[in-house]
Amino acid sequence: MKLNRRLFIGTSAVAAASLAAPTVLADGHGKPRVVVVGGGAGGATAARYIAKDSKNAIDVTLIEPTRMYYTCFFSNLYIGGVKEIDDLGHSYGKLAAAGVNVVHDWAIAVDRDAKTVTLAGGSTVPYDKLILSPGIDFVEGAVEGWDLSSQNAMPHAYKGGSQTELLKAKIAAMPEGGTFAMVAPPNPFRCPPGPYERVSMVAHYLKANNPTAKIIVADPKPKFSKMALFQEGWADHYDGMIDWIGEDFGGGEVSVDPAAMTVTIDGEVTEVDACNVIPAMKAGRIAELAGVTEGNWAPVNAADMSTKADADVYVLGDASQQGDMPKSGFSANSQAKVCANAVRGALTGSKVFPAKFSNTCWSLIDANDGVKVGATYEATEEKIAKVDGFISSTGESAELRKATYEESEGWYTGITADMFG
Amino acid sequence: MTKRWLQSLPSVLAAVFAAGVTWAEQIGDAEAGAEVFTKCIGCHQVGDGATDKIGPHLNGVFGRAAGANDGYRYSPSMKRAGDDGLVWTAETLGAYIENPRALVSKTRMSFRGIKDPVDRANVLAYLRIFSDNPSDLPEAEPTALATDHDIDPAILALEGDPEYGEYLASECLTCHKSDGTSDGIPSITLWPTEDFVVAMHAYKRKLRPHPVMQMMAGRLNDEEIAALAAYFQGLD
Numbered sequence: 001m002k003l004n005r006r007l008f009i010g011t012s013a014v015a016a017a018s019l020a021a022p023t024v025l026a027d028g029h030g031k032p033r034v035v036v037v038g039g040g041a042g043g044a045t046a047a048r049y050i051a052k053d054s055k056n057a058i059d060v061t062l063i064e065p066t067r068m069y070y071t072c073f074f075s076n077l078y079i080g081g082v083k084e085i086d087d088l089g090h091s092y093g094k095l096a097a098a099g100v101n102v103v104h105d106w107a108i109a110v111d112r113d114a115k116t117v118t119l120a121g122g123s124t125v126p127y128d129k130l131i132l133s134p135g136i137d138f139v140e141g142a143v144e145g146w147d148l149s150s151q152n153a154m155p156h157a158y159k160g161g162s163q164t165e166l167l168k169a170k171i172a173a174m175p176e177g178g179t180f181a182m183v184a185p186p187n188p189f190r191c192p193p194g195p196y197e198r199v200s201m202v203a204h205y206l207k208a209n210n211p212t213a214k215i216i217v218a219d220p221k222p223k224f225s226k227m228a229l230f231q232e233g234w235a236d237h238y239d240g241m242i243d244w245i246g247e248d249f250g251g252g253e254v255s256v257d258p259a260a261m262t263v264t265i266d267g268e269v270t271e272v273d274a275c276n277v278i279p280a281m282k283a284g285r286i287a288e289l290a291g292v293t294e295g296n297w298a299p300v301n302a303a304d305m306s307t308k309a310d311a312d313v314y315v316l317g318d319a320s321q322q323g324d325m326p327k328s329g330f331s332a333n334s335q336a337k338v339c340a341n342a343v344r345g346a347l348t349g350s351k352v353f354p355a356k357f358s359n360t361c362w363s364l365i366d367a368n369d370g371v372k373v374g375a376t377y378e379a380t381e382e383k384i385a386k387v388d389g390f391i392s393s394t395g396e397s398a399e400l401r402k403a404t405y406e407e408s409e410g411w412y413t414g415i416t417a418d419m420f421g
Numbered sequence: 422m423t424k425r426w427l428q429s430l431p432s433v434l435a436a437v438f439a440a441g442v443t444w445a446e447q448i449g450d451a452e453a454g455a456e457v458f459t460k461c462i463g464c465h466q467v468g469d470g471a472t473d474k475i476g477p478h479l480n481g482v483f484g485r486a487a488g489a490n491d492g493y494r495y496s497p498s499m500k501r502a503g504d505d506g507l508v509w510t511a512e513t514l515g516a517y518i519e520n521p522r523a524l525v526s527k528t529r530m531s532f533r534g535i536k537d538p539v540d541r542a543n544v545l546a547y548l549r550i551f552s553d554n555p556s557d558l559p560e561a562e563p564t565a566l567a568t569d570h571d572i573d574p575a576i577l578a579l580e581g582d583p584e585y586g587e588y589l590a591s592e593c594l595t596c597h598k599s600d601g602t603s604d605g606i607p608s609i610t611l612w613p614t615e616d617f618v619v620a621m622h623a624y625k626r627k628l629r630p631h632p633v634m635q636m637m638a639g640r641l642n643d644e645e646i647a648a649l650a651a652y653f654q655g656l657d
Contacts, residue, residue, distance in 0.1 A: 049591065330595060337591040353588045356640075358595075360633055374633055376640055387640060390632040399504040407596075410605025414596045 031059040032347040035117050035127035037107045037286055039064030039092060041073075042133030042316030042332035044419040049340035051099045057348050061101040061125055063117065067091065069420075070160035073329040074412055076194065077364055079157075079168050080201030081208075088160060094421035110290035112310055129343050132292070133316040133332065134284025135159065136190050139296065142280035143183055144255035153258035154275040157198075158190065170274040171202055177212040178273035181263045183254055184219040185278045188297075190318045190327045192225035193373070195278055197363040200230065203238040204366055216272070217244045218265045220252030225326075226363060226373055232394045233365035283319035297321035302379035303355050304342035305335050314339050323383025324375075331359045333415055338379075355379035362408030368398070370405030449539065454547025457540045464530075467551050476530060482509050483552035487525070498527035498607075505630040511545050516628045518544065523619040524629055526607065572622055577615055579647035586652025589645055592637070599656065610656045617650040 036047045039062055047062040070088045077083040092102045106120040110132075116124045138156065140147065146154060157167035171180060180202055184195045199217055206213040215238075223246070224230075234242045245251040250266025256277060257263075263270050282288075282296035292298045292307040298315040299308040300322050307313045316339055317332030325331040338355040345352035360374030375389030392404065458467070464476035471478035477493040488495040488503035495503075502525050507513060517524045518541055520534040535541050593609060601610040609617075623629040624638035625646075641649070 053587075333595050334592065337588075341588055341591075351584060353585055356589070356592060358592055358637065360596075372633070374636065376636055388636050390636055397504065399500075400506070403501060403504045406605035408605070410603070411596045413602075413604055414594065414598050414606060417598055417600075418594050 031057065032128045033059045033061070033126060034129045034131065034343060034347070035125050036060065036062045036131045036133065037064075037117065038133035038135060038284065038317075039066075039069055039095075039102075040133060040135055040317065040332065041071075041329035041415065041419055042318075042336045043131065044069070044092075044095060045333045045336035046131050046133065046316060046340050046343075047100045048095055048098060048419065048421055049337055050344055051095075053340065054344050054348055054350070056099055058344065059101070060099070061103060061127075062092070062095065063103050063105060063107050063119065063125070064092065065104060065106045066161070067104055070164065071329065071412075071416065072158065072160040072164075072191065072194075073415075075157070075160045075164040076198045076201040078164060079171065079198060080204040080364070082201070082204075082364065082367065085165060088164075090416055090420045092420065098421050107286050108289070110286065110313070112290065112313065115312065127312075128347060129312055129314065130290075131314045131316060131339060131343070132284075132287050132290060132298070132319065133336070134286045134319050136281040136283070136318045136327075137285050139280040139282050142185075143277050146183075146256050146258065146277045146279060150256075150258035150277075153261070154256060154277045156278055157276060158194075158278050158281075167274070167276055171205060172209070174206075174210055174213055174273040176210060177214075178210065179214045179216060179270065180206070181216045181218065181270065181272040181275045183256065183263070183275070183277045183279075184217055184221070184224075184251075186220045186252075186280050188327060189278070189281045191361070192326050192328075193230075193361055193363045195219075196224055196226065196230045197365075198276070199242060199244075200233060200238075200363070200365045203234070203241050206241065207238060213241070215242045216263070216265070216270065217242065218251045218254040218263065219244060219246050220254075222247040225361070226371060226391065228394055229371045229392055230363075230365065233369060233371075237366040237369070281318075283315070287315055287319045294321075302382075302384040303338075304352075305339040306342075314343065323377075323380075324386040325357060325359055325377055325384050326361065328359055328361055329415065330361065330411075331357070333418060334358050355384075357384055360411070362404065362411065364405060364408070368402040368405050370401055370403075370408050371396075372404055372408070449542030449544070449546035451543070451546040451550055454543035454545065457535070457544040458547055460535070461544070467548060471551075479548055480551045481553065482514070482548060483511070485509050487513075496525075496527055496529040498525050499529070502630060505632075507630040511549075513628055514545060514548070515541055516623060520619055522616055523623050526616075526620065572619060576622070576643050576647075577618055579643055581644070581647030581649065581651030583648065583651045583655055585645070586648035586650070589641070589649050590652050593649070596633075601656075610653055612650075612653060614650040614654050617653060618646055621646045621649070 034050055036043045047060050050058055051060045068089045068091055074083060074088055078085055078088060096102045107117050108120050109118040116126050118124050155163045155167040157163040203215055245265055253266045255264045261272055263272050283293050283298050287293050287298045292309040292313050298320050300315050300320045305314045305316055307315050316335045318327040334357045342352055344350050357377035360372055362370055362372045364370050371392035373391040376387045377384045378387050464474055465479050466474055467479040471480050473493045477490040486503040487507040488499040518535050521528045521530045521532055596606050597609045601608045621638045624634045627635050
């Protein structure tokens, strides 16, 4: 079965390579071209692996507007004061040195017939294979009273960088005994434990700097990732500080007034001193512009991350709708490697191996109190399907929690080296 | 008392076999084990008045977490194994004394291991006398023997495909660094192939404790483990 599929993939790869060849030659360009849009955990990894493993047989262009990439993963640790903002920033210099053509611009359109990507700067970039890894954007009107123009008053801080710094500054400026509110997003969203790790890190900061402050979380969901672990940790470390209002208590009936700095939950108005609004999410806009989304996300084939809409357009990470994997940096990185292997096979005839995926999400509840959840996945006809998984237990020893946190730091240096070289 | 239990073993074993459980190794002979233990006494003491020497004393070792004997300075590797949940049972101790590094990569116990399964069973039977936790009922943890740890030589002899190994290794490199540095997560580069294969199979059999690694190794077949070993061995 496995052998047959490998053979089948190999054969179709050769066929695809021979079909792609004339376009490439007609272009007067000797090498097949891959364009990657988005330089995060999915895109940077895919660009790096295709360039590295094809040994320059493929021309790889990475389009990413920012010159310095600030990871969204670990940004909560900056909010908690455990990491510095500089710990989260990564440049694209090593990727460029490794042969990836890094273009700092916005991709604003995709012409799938002409197989080109248009950049905000005006140029068009041709591709044989296009990989979109644009992360997330927010669904308009998802939280009553909030839109992007309010993100300075009530930051989302759900893309790494300036928003993260802004939220931290607002928390630091809270008056003594003030109130921090979070509006948590509905499923599915980037980093399922992320909002709750953030609550933990905000509490960690406030406990040390503003111990009489309060935290309110309005959540449209009845439960969340690692819920038992977080709730145990909140009771142990931050007793009485955090009020989580789930769906049952009207957590989904929420509106905000960024000018008045109020949050209304189930009809009750609360004045807040800092407010983090994390609205419902959708695929990064370029996926929609490319016409490969259905609803909010881009459906993909599990074997190679190609879109259901177009075999030459791939979508990685948060923007994809792939099945059982959570939207996380780890998942995007894992999907990128499967995709890179398939794209390289299609363009150069190199061996294509069966898709294997994995994910682990670490979260920090308090200093040196780390927990994790993870799973392995495989490609089936219909989706990426979970094979096996594990989760930290409640009541673990302090030594194990510390080892888990140190492991997450090791993972951070590992994955960022794997993305950026 | 222990002797009597040992003597009644055949009937206990017969009952267990009838219940459908297979034991690859039998509970050994404690007297013969005392003889085997002479290999260990350069570093380890056991029995009345035993104290830590080069290695920790071994009173009450069954049922104890790895690296948990207060006052003894263990290797970071052993402490980590204990934090991850490694508990000494007949099964894990058997695997450890068969090939210490297969279970704990950077253990300070520089000992080649006892390859003869009968010798291993005997020395475990001897150590069991000095562990009262929970009892010396042979079918109950931590003193029950469950599986044969020996890896089929045919598995060790498999020639891995380094190209497949490179693809599979990309999954490892999300956490483990390719430059070999270890920082919260152990290094996996430049391992002797056999140690690598034995360690991965120890995770697969859940003898090594770490849940992520048990999960990752759990879905690798023998050829895939060989392919990974071939790839990592060739890394500069």
